[in-house]
Amino acid sequence: MQAAVPGHQLDHYIRVITQTITRSTVQPRKHISKWNTFLAQETRKLNKKREPGAVPIKTSDVSKELSAKWKAMSAEEQEQYTEDMVQSLAEAREAKESGQHNSQMTAFHDVRAVVEHIQREIVNVNQCTGTEFLFLAVRKDIKRFNAPYILRMSDLFDTFFHNTTKFTLTDLVLKLESFFIGGVDGLAWNYLERLVQLKSLTAALIKEKLNNATGHQISRMVYTNFDEAITLKHGVVIKGWPLSKFCCPSHITSCSDVELLYNAWQSGATHFVKLSNDEYGRWRTQYLQHHAAAIQELPPINSDGNGQSATVLTANTTVPVVEATIPAVPNPSENAVPTIPTSENVVGTVSASENAVSAIPPASAAASTLTASPTFMNFGIGGAVVPPKARKTRKEKGVPRGSRKGKGKGKGKGKENQAK
DNA sequence: CCGAGAGGATTATCTCACCA
DNA sequence: TGGTGAGATAATCCTCTCGG
Numbered sequence: 001m002q003a004a005v006p007g008h009q010l011d012h013y014i015r016v017i018t019q020t021i022t023r024s025t026v027q028p029r030k031h032i033s034k035w036n037t038f039l040a041q042e043t044r045k046l047n048k049k050r051e052p053g054a055v056p057i058k059t060s061d062v063s064k065e066l067s068a069k070w071k072a073m074s075a076e077e078q079e080q081y082t083e084d085m086v087q088s089l090a091e092a093r094e095a096k097e098s099g100q101h102n103s104q105m106t107a108f109h110d111v112r113a114v115v116e117h118i119q120r121e122i123v124n125v126n127q128c129t130g131t132e133f134l135f136l137a138v139r140k141d142i143k144r145f146n147a148p149y150i151l152r153m154s155d156l157f158d159t160f161f162h163n164t165t166k167f168t169l170t171d172l173v174l175k176l177e178s179f180f181i182g183g184v185d186g187l188a189w190n191y192l193e194r195l196v197q198l199k200s201l202t203a204a205l206i207k208e209k210l211n212n213a214t215g216h217q218i219s220r221m222v223y224t225n226f227d228e229a230i231t232l233k234h235g236v237v238i239k240g241w242p243l244s245k246f247c248c249p250s251h252i253t254s255c256s257d258v259e260l261l262y263n264a265w266q267s268g269a270t271h272f273v274k275l276s277n278d279e280y281g282r283w284r285t286q287y288l289q290h291h292a293a294a295i296q297e298l299p300p301i302n303s304d305g306n307g308q309s310a311t312v313l314t315a316n317t318t319v320p321v322v323e324a325t326i327p328a329v330p331n332p333s334e335n336a337v338p339t340i341p342t343s344e345n346v347v348g349t350v351s352a353s354e355n356a357v358s359a360i361p362p363a364s365a366a367a368s369t370l371t372a373s374p375t376f377m378n379f380g381i382g383g384a385v386v387p388p389k390a391r392k393t394r395k396e397k398g399v400p401r402g403s404r405k406g407k408g409k410g411k412g413k414g415k416e417n418q419a420k
Numbered sequence: 421c422c423g424a425g426a427g428g429a430t431t432a433t434c435t436c437a438c439c440a
Numbered sequence: 441t442g443g444t445g446a447g448a449t450a451a452t453c454c455t456c457t458c459g460g
Binding site for chain 2: 199200203220221222223248249250251
Protein backbone atom coordinates (compact mmCIF):
# COMPACT_ATOMS: atom_id res chain seq x y z
CA MET A 1 0.00 0.00 0.00
CA GLN A 2 2.89 2.30 0.82
CA ALA A 3 4.52 1.50 -2.51
CA ALA A 4 1.29 2.14 -4.40
CA VAL A 5 0.35 5.33 -2.59
CA PRO A 6 3.51 6.80 -1.08
CA GLY A 7 3.78 9.80 1.18
CA HIS A 8 3.18 8.46 4.66
CA GLN A 9 5.04 6.55 7.36
CA LEU A 10 4.38 2.81 7.63
CA ASP A 11 2.47 3.40 10.84
CA HIS A 12 -0.09 5.46 8.95
CA TYR A 13 -0.94 2.58 6.58
CA ILE A 14 -1.16 0.13 9.45
CA ARG A 15 -3.67 2.39 11.19
CA VAL A 16 -5.65 2.85 7.99
CA ILE A 17 -5.80 -0.90 7.34
CA THR A 18 -6.58 -1.90 10.90
CA GLN A 19 -8.79 1.11 11.50
CA THR A 20 -7.22 1.59 14.89
CA ILE A 21 -7.49 4.83 16.75
CA THR A 22 -5.15 7.69 16.06
CA ARG A 23 -3.96 10.40 18.38
CA SER A 24 -6.43 12.83 16.93
CA THR A 25 -9.28 10.58 18.00
CA VAL A 26 -7.78 9.86 21.37
CA GLN A 27 -7.93 13.43 22.56
CA PRO A 28 -9.28 15.76 19.92
CA ARG A 29 -8.49 19.42 20.32
CA LYS A 30 -11.39 21.44 21.56
CA HIS A 31 -11.30 23.74 18.56
CA ILE A 32 -10.14 22.97 15.08
CA SER A 33 -7.18 25.21 14.33
CA LYS A 34 -7.76 27.59 11.45
CA TRP A 35 -4.07 27.62 10.73
CA ASN A 36 -4.03 23.83 10.47
CA THR A 37 -6.94 23.81 8.06
CA PHE A 38 -5.26 26.55 6.03
CA LEU A 39 -2.05 24.56 5.97
CA ALA A 40 -3.83 21.37 4.94
CA GLN A 41 -5.87 23.16 2.28
CA GLU A 42 -2.89 24.88 0.69
CA THR A 43 -0.71 21.77 0.80
CA ARG A 44 -3.48 19.84 -0.92
CA LYS A 45 -3.68 22.46 -3.66
CA LEU A 46 0.08 22.35 -4.18
CA ASN A 47 0.04 18.56 -4.32
CA LYS A 48 -2.66 18.65 -6.98
CA LYS A 49 -0.45 20.85 -9.11
CA ARG A 50 2.69 18.71 -8.83
CA GLU A 51 3.95 16.37 -11.55
CA PRO A 52 2.49 12.84 -11.53
CA GLY A 53 4.83 10.49 -9.69
CA ALA A 54 6.67 13.31 -7.94
CA VAL A 55 7.31 13.07 -4.21
CA PRO A 56 4.28 14.46 -2.35
CA ILE A 57 4.70 17.87 -0.72
CA LYS A 58 4.49 17.72 3.06
CA THR A 59 3.08 20.48 5.20
CA SER A 60 6.44 20.87 6.88
CA ASP A 61 8.00 21.68 3.47
CA VAL A 62 5.74 24.65 2.84
CA SER A 63 4.76 25.79 6.31
CA LYS A 64 7.23 28.69 6.42
CA GLU A 65 6.15 29.97 3.07
CA LEU A 66 2.47 29.60 3.96
CA SER A 67 3.02 31.17 7.35
CA ALA A 68 4.00 34.45 5.69
CA LYS A 69 0.89 34.28 3.52
CA TRP A 70 -1.25 33.50 6.59
CA LYS A 71 0.11 36.42 8.59
CA ALA A 72 -0.53 38.76 5.69
CA MET A 73 -4.24 37.96 5.88
CA SER A 74 -6.56 39.82 8.24
CA ALA A 75 -8.48 37.92 10.91
CA GLU A 76 -11.67 38.22 8.88
CA GLU A 77 -9.98 36.92 5.77
CA GLN A 78 -8.58 33.99 7.71
CA GLU A 79 -12.03 33.21 9.11
CA GLN A 80 -13.65 33.41 5.69
CA TYR A 81 -10.95 31.42 3.96
CA THR A 82 -11.05 28.46 6.36
CA GLU A 83 -14.74 28.44 7.26
CA ASP A 84 -15.77 25.57 4.95
CA MET A 85 -12.74 23.48 5.73
CA VAL A 86 -13.20 23.86 9.48
CA GLN A 87 -16.80 22.72 9.17
CA SER A 88 -15.97 19.69 7.06
CA LEU A 89 -13.16 18.73 9.44
CA ALA A 90 -15.54 19.03 12.36
CA GLU A 91 -18.00 16.71 10.62
CA ALA A 92 -15.24 14.26 9.76
CA ARG A 93 -14.09 14.32 13.37
CA GLU A 94 -17.57 13.59 14.62
CA ALA A 95 -18.02 10.72 12.17
CA LYS A 96 -14.67 9.28 13.15
CA GLU A 97 -15.56 9.43 16.82
CA SER A 98 -19.00 7.86 16.64
CA GLY A 99 -18.72 5.75 13.51
CA GLN A 100 -18.56 2.03 14.04
CA HIS A 101 -15.87 0.40 11.98
CA ASN A 102 -14.15 -2.04 14.23
CA SER A 103 -15.03 -5.63 13.43
CA GLN A 104 -13.74 -6.89 16.79
CA MET A 105 -15.99 -4.43 18.55
CA THR A 106 -18.93 -5.57 16.42
CA ALA A 107 -18.22 -9.16 17.35
CA PHE A 108 -18.03 -8.18 21.00
CA HIS A 109 -21.47 -6.56 20.88
CA ASP A 110 -22.90 -9.51 18.97
CA VAL A 111 -21.72 -11.92 21.62
CA ARG A 112 -23.02 -9.74 24.38
CA ALA A 113 -26.44 -9.41 22.76
CA VAL A 114 -26.74 -13.16 22.19
CA VAL A 115 -25.62 -13.96 25.72
CA GLU A 116 -28.17 -11.53 27.08
CA HIS A 117 -30.88 -13.16 25.01
CA ILE A 118 -29.90 -16.65 26.14
CA GLN A 119 -29.82 -15.49 29.74
CA ARG A 120 -33.35 -14.15 29.44
CA GLU A 121 -34.62 -17.41 27.96
CA ILE A 122 -32.86 -19.57 30.53
CA VAL A 123 -34.25 -17.54 33.41
CA ASN A 124 -37.74 -17.87 31.97
CA VAL A 125 -37.47 -21.64 31.57
CA ASN A 126 -35.97 -21.95 35.03
CA GLN A 127 -38.84 -20.05 36.56
CA CYS A 128 -41.45 -22.02 34.62
CA THR A 129 -40.02 -25.51 35.03
CA GLY A 130 -37.51 -25.35 37.87
CA THR A 131 -34.83 -26.82 35.64
CA GLU A 132 -31.30 -25.97 36.73
CA PHE A 133 -28.99 -24.47 34.13
CA LEU A 134 -25.29 -23.82 33.92
CA PHE A 135 -24.12 -21.79 30.94
CA LEU A 136 -20.50 -20.97 30.19
CA ALA A 137 -19.17 -18.80 27.40
CA VAL A 138 -15.51 -18.22 26.66
CA ARG A 139 -13.66 -16.74 23.75
CA LYS A 140 -11.26 -18.85 21.73
CA ASP A 141 -9.20 -16.00 20.40
CA ILE A 142 -7.15 -13.64 22.55
CA LYS A 143 -8.04 -10.79 20.20
CA ARG A 144 -11.71 -11.01 21.16
CA PHE A 145 -12.85 -8.70 23.91
CA ASN A 146 -15.49 -10.79 25.64
CA ALA A 147 -14.60 -11.88 29.13
CA PRO A 148 -15.50 -15.40 30.33
CA TYR A 149 -19.15 -15.66 31.24
CA ILE A 150 -20.97 -17.88 33.73
CA LEU A 151 -24.69 -18.14 34.15
CA ARG A 152 -25.96 -20.54 36.78
CA MET A 153 -29.34 -20.90 38.35
CA SER A 154 -28.20 -22.14 41.72
CA ASP A 155 -25.30 -21.70 44.14
CA LEU A 156 -25.23 -25.49 44.37
CA PHE A 157 -23.25 -25.50 41.14
CA ASP A 158 -20.43 -23.78 42.99
CA THR A 159 -20.54 -26.31 45.79
CA PHE A 160 -20.65 -29.21 43.36
CA PHE A 161 -17.68 -28.10 41.31
CA HIS A 162 -15.64 -27.15 44.30
CA ASN A 163 -16.27 -30.46 46.01
CA THR A 164 -15.63 -32.58 42.95
CA THR A 165 -12.80 -30.71 41.26
CA LYS A 166 -11.33 -28.54 44.05
CA PHE A 167 -11.74 -25.60 41.71
CA THR A 168 -14.23 -22.79 41.87
CA LEU A 169 -16.35 -22.03 38.83
CA THR A 170 -14.20 -18.95 38.32
CA ASP A 171 -11.05 -21.03 38.16
CA LEU A 172 -12.69 -23.52 35.86
CA VAL A 173 -13.94 -20.99 33.40
CA LEU A 174 -10.52 -19.34 33.31
CA LYS A 175 -8.97 -22.70 32.59
CA LEU A 176 -11.60 -23.34 29.96
CA GLU A 177 -10.79 -20.07 28.30
CA SER A 178 -7.08 -20.78 28.41
CA PHE A 179 -7.75 -24.19 26.86
CA PHE A 180 -9.59 -22.64 23.94
CA ILE A 181 -7.07 -19.88 23.49
CA GLY A 182 -3.86 -21.72 24.10
CA GLY A 183 -4.72 -25.39 23.70
CA VAL A 184 -3.81 -27.97 26.30
CA ASP A 185 -0.71 -25.99 27.30
CA GLY A 186 -2.96 -23.20 28.39
CA LEU A 187 -4.25 -25.36 31.19
CA ALA A 188 -0.86 -25.44 32.82
CA TRP A 189 -1.30 -22.02 34.31
CA ASN A 190 0.87 -21.16 37.17
CA TYR A 191 0.08 -18.48 39.63
CA LEU A 192 1.90 -15.76 37.76
CA GLU A 193 0.26 -16.41 34.43
CA ARG A 194 -3.16 -16.49 36.01
CA LEU A 195 -2.46 -13.28 37.85
CA VAL A 196 -1.24 -11.49 34.75
CA GLN A 197 -4.22 -12.70 32.74
CA LEU A 198 -6.67 -11.64 35.41
CA LYS A 199 -5.07 -8.22 35.76
CA SER A 200 -5.32 -7.72 32.05
CA LEU A 201 -8.97 -8.81 32.01
CA THR A 202 -9.77 -6.54 34.92
CA ALA A 203 -8.11 -3.52 33.34
CA ALA A 204 -9.98 -4.14 30.10
CA LEU A 205 -13.27 -4.59 31.94
CA ILE A 206 -12.85 -1.34 33.87
CA LYS A 207 -12.02 0.55 30.71
CA GLU A 208 -15.03 -0.90 28.94
CA LYS A 209 -17.29 0.11 31.84
CA LEU A 210 -15.79 3.58 31.79
CA ASN A 211 -16.51 3.92 28.08
CA ASN A 212 -20.08 2.77 28.66
CA ALA A 213 -20.52 5.23 31.52
CA THR A 214 -19.19 8.22 29.62
CA GLY A 215 -20.92 7.29 26.38
CA HIS A 216 -17.78 7.69 24.33
CA GLN A 217 -14.34 6.21 23.93
CA ILE A 218 -11.82 7.18 26.59
CA SER A 219 -8.22 6.64 25.52
CA ARG A 220 -7.30 5.06 28.82
CA MET A 221 -8.37 4.72 32.40
CA VAL A 222 -6.39 6.92 34.79
CA TYR A 223 -6.06 5.72 38.37
CA THR A 224 -3.63 8.27 39.73
CA ASN A 225 -5.41 11.63 39.93
CA PHE A 226 -8.66 9.92 38.96
CA ASP A 227 -10.81 12.85 40.06
CA GLU A 228 -8.86 15.29 37.98
CA ALA A 229 -8.36 13.13 34.92
CA ILE A 230 -11.73 11.37 34.78
CA THR A 231 -14.34 12.93 37.06
CA LEU A 232 -13.47 16.50 36.23
CA LYS A 233 -13.29 15.80 32.49
CA HIS A 234 -16.09 13.30 32.04
CA GLY A 235 -18.34 13.71 35.08
CA VAL A 236 -18.02 10.08 36.11
CA VAL A 237 -17.43 8.66 39.60
CA ILE A 238 -16.80 5.17 40.97
CA LYS A 239 -19.06 3.44 43.45
CA GLY A 240 -18.16 0.45 45.57
CA TRP A 241 -14.42 0.07 45.05
CA PRO A 242 -13.80 -3.16 47.01
CA LEU A 243 -10.14 -2.73 47.96
CA SER A 244 -8.51 -0.49 50.54
CA LYS A 245 -6.06 0.79 47.94
CA PHE A 246 -7.15 2.52 44.74
CA CYS A 247 -4.70 1.75 41.96
CA CYS A 248 -4.51 0.16 38.54
CA PRO A 249 -4.98 -3.64 38.50
CA SER A 250 -1.40 -4.25 37.45
CA HIS A 251 -0.20 -2.75 40.70
CA ILE A 252 -2.19 -5.19 42.78
CA THR A 253 0.09 -7.99 43.84
CA SER A 254 -2.35 -10.36 45.44
CA CYS A 255 -4.26 -12.71 43.19
CA SER A 256 -7.23 -12.80 45.51
CA ASP A 257 -7.44 -9.01 45.45
CA VAL A 258 -7.45 -8.99 41.67
CA GLU A 259 -10.15 -11.65 41.66
CA LEU A 260 -12.19 -9.66 44.12
CA LEU A 261 -11.83 -6.54 42.03
CA TYR A 262 -12.72 -8.34 38.83
CA ASN A 263 -15.78 -9.96 40.33
CA ALA A 264 -16.93 -6.68 41.84
CA TRP A 265 -16.80 -4.95 38.47
CA GLN A 266 -18.29 -7.89 36.63
CA SER A 267 -21.22 -8.09 39.05
CA GLY A 268 -21.86 -4.37 39.08
CA ALA A 269 -21.15 -4.02 42.81
CA THR A 270 -18.40 -1.70 41.67
CA HIS A 271 -19.48 0.58 38.86
CA PHE A 272 -19.17 3.98 37.30
CA VAL A 273 -21.90 6.55 37.74
CA LYS A 274 -22.38 9.44 35.35
CA LEU A 275 -23.21 12.61 37.25
CA SER A 276 -26.12 14.76 36.17
CA ASN A 277 -25.41 18.37 35.23
CA ASP A 278 -26.43 19.62 38.67
CA GLU A 279 -24.45 16.95 40.46
CA TYR A 280 -21.42 17.61 38.35
CA GLY A 281 -21.71 21.32 38.94
CA ARG A 282 -21.75 20.84 42.68
CA TRP A 283 -18.96 18.29 42.56
CA ARG A 284 -16.81 20.61 40.46
CA THR A 285 -17.39 23.56 42.75
CA GLN A 286 -16.36 21.56 45.77
CA TYR A 287 -13.41 20.07 43.97
CA LEU A 288 -12.11 23.48 42.96
CA GLN A 289 -12.75 24.83 46.44
CA HIS A 290 -10.79 21.99 48.01
CA HIS A 291 -7.87 22.55 45.69
CA ALA A 292 -7.92 26.29 46.23
CA ALA A 293 -8.02 25.72 49.99
CA ALA A 294 -5.11 23.32 49.80
CA ILE A 295 -2.96 25.89 48.06
CA GLN A 296 -3.99 29.00 49.96
CA GLU A 297 -4.68 27.83 53.48
CA LEU A 298 -1.91 25.41 54.24
CA PRO A 299 0.18 27.49 56.73
CA PRO A 300 -2.70 28.83 58.89
CA ILE A 301 -4.41 25.43 58.92
CA ASN A 302 -1.38 23.76 60.40
CA SER A 303 -0.98 26.50 62.95
CA ASP A 304 -4.48 26.42 64.36
CA GLY A 305 -4.73 22.66 64.26
CA ASN A 306 -8.09 22.69 62.52
CA GLY A 307 -8.94 21.98 58.93
CA GLN A 308 -8.00 18.40 58.34
CA SER A 309 -9.26 18.36 54.78
CA ALA A 310 -6.78 20.92 53.52
CA THR A 311 -3.95 19.27 55.38
CA VAL A 312 -4.78 15.94 53.83
CA LEU A 313 -5.04 17.48 50.42
CA THR A 314 -1.44 18.47 50.55
CA ALA A 315 -0.49 14.87 50.95
CA ASN A 316 0.05 14.97 47.23
CA THR A 317 -2.16 12.03 46.56
CA THR A 318 -5.52 12.45 44.99
CA VAL A 319 -7.91 9.68 45.77
CA PRO A 320 -10.89 9.19 43.49
CA VAL A 321 -14.46 9.61 44.49
CA VAL A 322 -15.42 6.27 45.89
CA GLU A 323 -18.85 5.69 47.30
CA ALA A 324 -18.55 4.94 50.95
CA THR A 325 -21.12 2.19 51.26
CA ILE A 326 -22.38 -0.57 49.07
CA PRO A 327 -26.11 -0.96 49.36
CA ALA A 328 -27.36 -4.31 50.62
CA VAL A 329 -29.52 -4.65 47.51
CA PRO A 330 -27.80 -3.08 44.54
CA ASN A 331 -30.06 -0.60 42.84
CA PRO A 332 -28.09 1.69 40.56
CA SER A 333 -30.98 3.97 39.81
CA GLU A 334 -31.47 4.84 43.44
CA ASN A 335 -27.94 4.83 44.66
CA ALA A 336 -26.25 6.63 41.86
CA VAL A 337 -26.84 10.06 43.32
CA PRO A 338 -25.02 10.49 46.61
CA THR A 339 -21.55 10.56 45.17
CA ILE A 340 -21.68 14.34 45.13
CA PRO A 341 -19.00 15.55 47.44
CA THR A 342 -20.38 16.22 50.83
CA SER A 343 -18.41 16.22 53.99
CA GLU A 344 -19.86 12.84 54.93
CA ASN A 345 -19.61 10.56 51.96
CA VAL A 346 -16.96 11.90 49.64
CA VAL A 347 -14.08 11.49 51.90
CA GLY A 348 -12.22 10.11 48.97
CA THR A 349 -11.92 13.43 47.21
CA VAL A 350 -10.05 15.06 49.99
CA SER A 351 -8.48 12.27 51.89
CA ALA A 352 -5.31 10.53 50.98
CA SER A 353 -4.60 8.36 53.94
CA GLU A 354 -6.69 7.67 57.00
CA ASN A 355 -10.09 8.67 55.75
CA ALA A 356 -9.75 6.86 52.50
CA VAL A 357 -9.41 3.55 54.25
CA SER A 358 -12.46 4.07 56.33
CA ALA A 359 -14.43 5.35 53.39
CA ILE A 360 -13.86 2.35 51.21
CA PRO A 361 -15.78 -0.75 52.14
CA PRO A 362 -13.69 -3.71 53.21
CA ALA A 363 -13.47 -6.78 51.04
CA SER A 364 -16.00 -8.60 53.15
CA ALA A 365 -18.59 -5.91 52.53
CA ALA A 366 -18.27 -6.38 48.80
CA ALA A 367 -18.49 -10.12 49.17
CA SER A 368 -21.64 -9.93 51.20
CA THR A 369 -23.22 -7.75 48.59
CA LEU A 370 -22.32 -10.25 45.96
CA THR A 371 -23.91 -13.11 47.78
CA ALA A 372 -27.07 -11.07 48.13
CA SER A 373 -27.35 -10.77 44.38
CA PRO A 374 -29.96 -12.58 42.31
CA THR A 375 -29.67 -16.27 41.63
CA PHE A 376 -28.32 -15.87 38.13
CA MET A 377 -25.02 -14.18 37.96
CA ASN A 378 -22.06 -13.37 35.94
CA PHE A 379 -18.60 -14.74 36.32
CA GLY A 380 -17.59 -15.55 39.85
CA ILE A 381 -20.45 -14.01 41.68
CA GLY A 382 -21.67 -15.63 44.80
CA GLY A 383 -18.44 -17.43 45.60
CA ALA A 384 -16.98 -16.61 48.95
CA VAL A 385 -14.09 -14.23 48.60
CA VAL A 386 -11.29 -15.45 50.79
CA PRO A 387 -9.10 -12.65 52.12
CA PRO A 388 -5.38 -13.07 51.50
CA LYS A 389 -3.61 -15.03 54.15
CA ALA A 390 -1.51 -12.93 56.49
CA ARG A 391 2.22 -13.46 56.02
CA LYS A 392 5.23 -12.75 58.11
CA THR A 393 6.88 -9.41 57.54
CA ARG A 394 9.78 -9.87 55.19
CA LYS A 395 13.22 -9.22 56.60
CA GLU A 396 14.17 -7.09 53.63
CA LYS A 397 10.97 -5.05 53.72
CA GLY A 398 11.80 -1.45 52.93
CA VAL A 399 15.37 -2.27 52.02
CA PRO A 400 16.18 -1.25 48.46
CA ARG A 401 17.45 -4.12 46.38
CA GLY A 402 19.46 -2.03 43.99
CA SER A 403 20.18 -2.76 40.37
CA ARG A 404 19.89 -6.34 39.27
CA LYS A 405 21.94 -5.85 36.16
CA GLY A 406 24.67 -8.41 35.88
CA LYS A 407 23.14 -10.64 38.50
CA GLY A 408 22.18 -13.24 35.92
CA LYS A 409 18.80 -14.00 34.44
CA GLY A 410 16.13 -16.65 34.62
CA LYS A 411 13.68 -17.49 37.32
CA GLY A 412 15.75 -20.39 38.58
CA LYS A 413 18.42 -18.07 39.91
CA GLY A 414 16.82 -17.62 43.29
CA LYS A 415 16.25 -21.29 43.65
CA GLU A 416 19.82 -21.97 42.74
CA ASN A 417 20.99 -19.56 45.40
CA GLN A 418 18.73 -21.19 47.87
CA ALA A 419 20.10 -24.58 47.00
CA LYS A 420 23.58 -23.26 47.66
C1' DC B 421 9.01 15.16 17.34
C1' DC B 422 10.12 14.68 22.04
C1' DG B 423 9.97 14.38 27.04
C1' DA B 424 7.20 13.34 31.06
C1' DG B 425 4.40 10.39 33.32
C1' DA B 426 1.33 6.59 33.94
C1' DG B 427 -0.10 1.88 33.08
C1' DG B 428 1.11 -2.70 32.22
C1' DA B 429 4.38 -6.60 31.89
C1' DT B 430 8.39 -8.97 33.30
C1' DT B 431 11.96 -10.48 36.34
C1' DA B 432 14.57 -11.56 40.57
C1' DT B 433 14.33 -13.16 44.98
C1' DC B 434 12.38 -14.75 49.14
C1' DT B 435 8.75 -17.46 51.91
C1' DC B 436 6.20 -21.32 52.83
C1' DA B 437 3.91 -25.78 52.41
C1' DC B 438 4.45 -30.31 51.11
C1' DC B 439 6.66 -34.66 50.63
C1' DA B 440 10.07 -38.29 50.88
C1' DT C 441 15.30 -32.36 57.84
C1' DG C 442 16.31 -30.98 53.33
C1' DG C 443 14.77 -30.52 48.54
C1' DT C 444 11.37 -28.73 45.54
C1' DG C 445 8.20 -25.77 43.44
C1' DA C 446 4.28 -22.67 43.85
C1' DG C 447 3.02 -18.34 45.83
C1' DA C 448 4.16 -13.59 47.13
C1' DT C 449 6.58 -9.32 46.81
C1' DA C 450 9.08 -5.54 44.99
C1' DA C 451 12.01 -3.62 41.54
C1' DT C 452 12.64 -2.72 36.91
C1' DC C 453 11.65 -2.47 32.13
C1' DC C 454 8.64 -1.54 28.25
C1' DT C 455 4.86 0.73 25.95
C1' DC C 456 1.66 4.12 25.23
C1' DT C 457 -0.66 8.69 25.67
C1' DC C 458 -0.58 13.46 26.12
C1' DG C 459 0.73 18.04 25.53
C1' DG C 460 3.94 21.47 24.16
